[in-house]
Structures are given as structure tokens and as C-alpha cells.
Amino acid sequence: MTIAQDSVPYAIAELEPEHIDVIRATLPLVGAHIDQITALFYRSMFTAHPELLRDRFNRGNQSRGAQQRALAASIATYATHLIDPALPHPRELLSRIGHKHASLGVTAAEYHVVHEHLFAAIVDVLGVETVTADVATAWDRVYWLMAGTLIDLEAKLYADAGVVPGDVFREARVVRRVDDSSGAATFIVESADAAQPFPDFLPGQYISVGVRLPDGARQLRQYSLINRPGTHRLAFAVRRVIAADGSPEGEVSSWLHENIGAGDTVQITLPFGDLTIDPDATTPxxxxxxxxxxxxxxxxxxxxxxxxxxxxxxxxxxxxxxxxxxxxxxxxxxxxxxxxxxxxxxxxxxxxxxxxxxxxxxxxxxxxxxxxxxxxxxxxxxxxxxxxxxxxxxxxxxxxxxxxxxxxxx
Structure with a gap:
């Protein structure tokens, strides 16, 4: 059984009755094998597109399996809501994912890459006897409902930022570094292009910081903004992640601590994030x-x-x-x-x-x-x-x- 690769994102967030029955019947089976499916998916996708692991995905999370578990949980949660709309809507989950994707410069075309390798993994793990045409069609529908929602959200985030989708990376110059007694280092940056100052942001938002590591990989990490808005400068604090309990040393945090000071340049993204306060609220x-x-x-x-x-x-x-x-x-x-x-x-x-x-x-x-x-x-x-x-x-x-x-x- 081959799952169609020419599917298009659906804008509506409802599942047809015939698909609901199929998803309800197969969700326990998919859930029981979801760890195998997502592990095979990432392995296949990174083999076909090694640049994604090198330059986009967090290699530390991949090595610990954290990203695989997050993808599995996201899909299962979304599918569960579709077959039981009485459950709480996963809008908070989708918003969180959308902001993270925008901060990484994810574009709509990349959802087709994910679709190709994810559904190939489903077939490989469950078998062609299980993944019938009806099963494939129903799960394809679930994927594009979720992907379509995220694509629309991310398109709005890019539009609100005044950029074309994915165009979020900027060169920043470090104007000051402050080392805290706790071991955290604060970096205060401004745009390296004086004609294109950094935009304003909401309190609680974050940026992605990208560094080119010795092996040539461009790794990205998110850091919250710790200064007040309105200055056209951005400040973020980095605590060095020390290797412990089988987890590796933080690649980006260590590189920033060892290599970046006043006068240096780093790559950052425009601010995103939905953990923000309402400036008009008066509640405690x-x-x-x-x-x-x-x-x-x-x-x-x-x-x-x-x-x-x-x-x-x-x-x-x-x-x-x-x-x-x-x-x-x-x-x-x-x-x-x-x-x-x-x-x-x-x-x-x-x-x-x-x-x-x-x-x-x-x-x-x-x-x-x-x-x-x-x-x-x-x-x-x-x-x-x-x-x-x-x-x-x-x-x-x-x-x-x-x-x-x-x-x-x-």
C-alpha cells in the first residue's frame, strides 16, 4: 500500500464520520507502535535530508529521544481530539508548536517532507496488510488537518512579523556581555544592519540563536528575552548545560560561553512565543x-x-x-x-x-x-x-x- 504524496493541507478541523470510525479503531494500534514509527521516521528523514539534523533540529533532543516522544504525543493527542471533540481542544499545543516552528523558519513545503517519511514509517512498522487504503486515507486526513492548522497559524505569525515565510534569521552584534555569579551569561545584542533594527516584542517571548559549530553544523536553541521592549536591543541569558546523568554537554550554550563577547556577531531570529502577558489586564x-x-x-x-x-x-x-x-x-x-x-x-x-x-x-x-x-x-x-x-x-x-x-x- 502506498500513501498518496500529492495530498493538500485541509483548512477545516473536522474529521468525516467514515474517517472517525477508522481512526477510533486503529488509534490503539498506532499508539502501541508510535515510538517505533517516530524513530523510523526521523531516521529515514535525516538519511534523505541530513541538513535538517545538522542545521535545524536539536541534536541533543534527538539523541535522547525527546523529539520523537514529542511528535508521537502531538499526533496522538490531536487524533484523539478529532474522534472525541468533547475533549479539551489542543489549541494550546498547536499554538506552542506554531511559534516554535516560526522561530525556526519552518515553511509549508517542509510539511510535505515530513508527510512522506512519516507515512512511509507507518506502513513499514504496521505492515501493508494493516495499512489498507481506508486506513491510509483516514490517517492522511488527520495529518493534513493538523498540518493545515499549523501552516495557517505560522503564515499568520510570519505576516504579523512583516516577513515572507521562513525569513526570520538576522545577524546580531553583541554590544555587551554580563556574566552572572550563578554562571549564566547575558548577551545584549543589536542588529548588525543599522538600517534594519530589531522589531519590538512582547514580554515573555523568545528568539532562536544559531551558532556554527566546529563540525560545520548550524544548531539552534531558543532563549527568552529578558529586557524590556521598545529599545531595539535584545537581551538573553544562557546557562551552560553541563553533561550529567547520561545527557551530553549543551553544544550551543557551551559555544556561546566560550566564544562570544562584546563585538562578536551571532545569528538570531525575530521574536516569537505565546507565553506573554496581556498588557491591558489588571488581574494579579x-x-x-x-x-x-x-x-x-x-x-x-x-x-x-x-x-x-x-x-x-x-x-x-x-x-x-x-x-x-x-x-x-x-x-x-x-x-x-x-x-x-x-x-x-x-x-x-x-x-x-x-x-x-x-x-x-x-x-x-x-x-x-x-x-x-x-x-x-x-x-x-x-x-x-x-x-x-x-x-x-x-x-x-x-x-x-x-x-x-x-x-x-x-
Missing amino acids: LVLISAGIGVTPMVGILEYLAATASDRRTLVLHADRSAAAHPLRDTVTDLVGALRDSNLESWYQAEGHGLMDLSELELPQHADYYLCGGNGFLQAVRSQLLAAGIPGDRVHFELFAPNDWLLEPAG
Whole structure:
């Protein structure tokens, strides 16, 4: 059985009844083999297009299997919603993916490349006896519904940025580097082309930073913007990722720490990201972070301080120690500059234990913003839901494939 390669993206987000029955019947089988399918898919695609692994995809995530799990979870979640529309719509998932794709310069044509290798992997793993014409057609429909939604979203993001799809990369000149006592390095950059200054951005957004590594690969990583908007300069903080527990050293973070200082140039993208605050809102804010996850919160705090905001703001941070807390002095100063703000910290090495939100009086009508590692975000999200905070009030950022976010909170 050969799956058609001349399919076109569908703009509507509904599955026909005959496809619903097929997807409902085959979803458990696809789900049971999804790890095999996605592993074969990436292997096949990177063999045919080695430049994607070298210059676009995060090689660290690939080596750990994180990207494969994220793709698998995304497809399964979207398909599950299509056959049961009563389930929560995965719009947050799609928005997160769309912004990440825009930050990487993904274009519509690349969805056809993914389609070719993904569906070939489905046939290879499940077999031609299982992937009948009806099964192939139904899953093809699911793919293009999801892809079409993302293509439309990304087209809008590019249009809003005033660029043609994919044209997001710019040369930046480092005007200043500041090394934090925690080990994080802040890079302040401006456009290398004075005639094309950087556009404004929303507090909480990020850029991708691309570096050419010694083996010739151009690797990209996302970093939150930590300065206030309106200056035509962008600032981002990088903590060096040390090899530990079988995970490799961070290629990009190490290269930036070792090679980049004032006067050097780096490649960055225009700002994207949907973990942003509503500048017109007056509801309280609760900013919750761990480790280098503090960076989008710093960007939000910079904006609040620059606009003399009187919003009630509670800043909560967890770390190994006060010394390890990135940009701790900056956070302290910004919180002190706001009219109605408090900072609470939990430092494990100093006997504070893990962040425990039951110790606090949490405002029910606040907007909650979270950023940190997988385990931290799972735990905090569960605590918030247990405390009665509505799920639509909880917003999160994670600079790794966010497959766990697709699972129900424990």
C-alpha cells in the first residue's frame, strides 16, 4: 500500500464520520507502535535530508529521544481530539508548536517532507496488510488537518512579523556581555544592519540563536528575552548545560560561553512565543520558575517595572541554592521597584525543600505563568489544580519537547 504524496493541507478541523470510525479503531494500534514509527521516521528523514539534523533540529533532543516522544504525543493527542471533540481542544499545543516552528523558519513545503517519511514509517512498522487504503486515507486526513492548522497559524505569525515565510534569521552584534555569579551569561545584542533594527516584542517571548559549530553544523536553541521592549536591543541569558546523568554537554550554550563577547556577531531570529502577558489586564500575576526558567519571568518583570504597573505580582522561584539562582539580583531589584510585589524562594541546599504552594495564599483570579524543567512543571501544575486554580489561568513555557504537557495532570 502506498500513501498518496500529492495530498493538500485541509483548512477545516473536522474529521468525516467514515474517517472517525477508522481512526477510533486503529488509534490503539498506532499508539502501541508510535515510538517505533517516530524513530523510523526521523531516521529515514535525516538519511534523505541530513541538513535538517545538522542545521535545524536539536541534536541533543534527538539523541535522547525527546523529539520523537514529542511528535508521537502531538499526533496522538490531536487524533484523539478529532474522534472525541468533547475533549479539551489542543489549541494550546498547536499554538506552542506554531511559534516554535516560526522561530525556526519552518515553511509549508517542509510539511510535505515530513508527510512522506512519516507515512512511509507507518506502513513499514504496521505492515501493508494493516495499512489498507481506508486506513491510509483516514490517517492522511488527520495529518493534513493538523498540518493545515499549523501552516495557517505560522503564515499568520510570519505576516504579523512583516516577513515572507521562513525569513526570520538576522545577524546580531553583541554590544555587551554580563556574566552572572550563578554562571549564566547575558548577551545584549543589536542588529548588525543599522538600517534594519530589531522589531519590538512582547514580554515573555523568545528568539532562536544559531551558532556554527566546529563540525560545520548550524544548531539552534531558543532563549527568552529578558529586557524590556521598545529599545531595539535584545537581551538573553544562557546557562551552560553541563553533561550529567547520561545527557551530553549543551553544544550551543557551551559555544556561546566560550566564544562570544562584546563585538562578536551571532545569528538570531525575530521574536516569537505565546507565553506573554496581556498588557491591558489588571488581574494579579503569579510568576513561577525554577533554574534558568526564570528568564521569561525577568522579561515580564522588566516590562512591569518599565510601565510602572500596579498589578499585584507574586514571584516564586525554586533552585538548588541562592548562589545558583540565575539573575537573582535583577529579580530582587525588579520586584522591589514594583508597587505591589513579593518574592518567595525555595533553595534545596539551604533546607527549604521543594516548592510547596500550600504554604501560600494563592489568588484564585490571578494569571499564573510557569517555566522550568519537566518534573518541576508537572508538580507545580498539579499543585495549582489541586488548589482550585482554573486550568485556563495556568500558562507554561518549556524549552524542550513538551510531550508531558499532553498528559492529564496527576
